Amino acid sequence: xxxxxxxxxxxxxxxxxxxxxxxxxxxxxxxxxPKTHPRNKEAEEYMxxxxxxxxxxxxxxxxxxxxxxxCINGYILDGWAREKGNLEYFNPxxxxxxxxxxxxxxxxxxxxxxxxxxxxxxxxxxYTLPKEELEKCKGNLIxxxxxxxxxxxxxxxxxxxxxxxxxxxxxxxxxxxxxxxVGTPEEVxxxxxxxxxxxxxxx
Ligand code: AMP
Numbered sequence: 001x002x003x004x005x006x007x008x009x010x011x012x013x014x015x016x017x018x019x020x021x022x023x024x025x026x027x028x029x030x031x032x033x034p035k036t037h038p039r040n041k042e043a044e045e046y047m048x049x050x051x052x053x054x055x056x057x058x059x060x061x062x063x064x065x066x067x068x069x070x071c072i073n074g075y076i077l078d079g080w081a082r083e084k085g086n087l088e089y090f091n092p093x094x095x096x097x098x099x100x101x102x103x104x105x106x107x108x109x110x111x112x113x114x115x116x117x118x119x120x121x122x123x124x125x126x127y128t129l130p131k132e133e134l135e136k137c138k139g140n141l142i143x144x145x146x147x148x149x150x151x152x153x154x155x156x157x158x159x160x161x162x163x164x165x166x167x168x169x170x171x172x173x174x175x176x177x178x179x180x181x182v183g184t185p186e187e188v189x190x191x192x193x194x195x196x197x198x199x200x201x202x203x
Contacts, residue, residue, distance in 0.1 A: 001081065001167060002100035003159045005110030006181045007188055009123075010080045011100060014189045022070050026079030029061040050151030052158065053081060059090040066092065083162035084169075096199065097170040098192065100181035104156060111152045115141035166177055 001007045009025060014154040030053060033040050039057050046053040058080070066075060077094075081087050102110075117142045126134065126141075134141075146155070160190035170176045177195045181188055 001097060001163065001170075002181060003102060003104065003107045004155050005107040005114070006100040006102045007185060008078050008100055009161065010185045011075050011098075011192055014198050015192060016076055017076075018193070019076075021048075021074045021076060023076045023078060024062065024065050024071075026062060026077070028078075029065060029158075030058060033061065048145050048151075050146050050154035055086060056090040062090065062092070070116070081163070081166045081170075083157065084166055087166065094170070094175060095174045096177065096196075097167075098177050098179060098195070099167055099170075100179045100188065102181040103142060106182065107156055108149065108152055112149050114147050115143055118142050165176055 012025065019106040027047075030043055030047060033043055037043075043053045043057050062077070062080060063103075065071070066077075074095075076091060080090075080092065081094075081097075098102045110125060115124050115126060115137075116122070117124060117137045119137070120121065124133070124137065124141065129137075146152075167176065179188065179191050179195060179200060
């Protein structure tokens with residue numbers, strides 16, 4: 001868990017590779033929803049506005065995905081439990097919850113600067129990508145429709161109002177591990193690994 005732009009997706013990918021279990025992104029499942037799905041249009045409209053899509057749509061996609069054989073030894077879920085209703089509707093039963101923290105201003109900066117390269121599919125940031133690299137991808141960089149300042153602020157409001165309540169519950173249940181998300185992806189990942197080690201070794 002973590003506010004928009006905290007690097008959840010990046011850390012999730014690194015952790016997925018490290019642990020050898022799949023990363024399942026709810027936002028990703030929704031963006032990849034087949035155009036032929038009867039409720040695709042409806043989901044797209046919510047996403048464009050930066051609002052949460054109806055739970056039943058998202059839950060159905062998650063349940064289908066986690067029933068695939070590659071999830072048998074576990075999986076990392078990014079983007080569920082954004083508000084209590086998510087878990088009331090479908091609770092996958094988390095073993096551990098990682099929470100990556102960054103200040104709100106940093107979220108807005110990272111998200112409004114986020115671009116996806118249409119040729120290699122990689123995510124870049126116009127504030128941190130070296131100029132030469134930026135030149136190379138020029139013309140291919142696209143901005144996600146919900147990465148505008150307005151939509152980001154709407155998503156952050158949900159995060160600070162609703163998601164924080166769920167995080168407080170995870171803390172009470174003893175499942176929460178908090179990670180400082182400021183730094184390079186490698187620095188943050190070192191913190192993730194050592195926090196998991198500490199937990200594993202019971203220190
Ligand atoms: P993300 O890629 O995590 O930023 O999510 C993008 C969008 O997907 C969100 O703004 C929501 O519209 C939708 N979404 C992601 N996770 C959920 C969820 N747990 N419940 C409902 N909608 C979601």
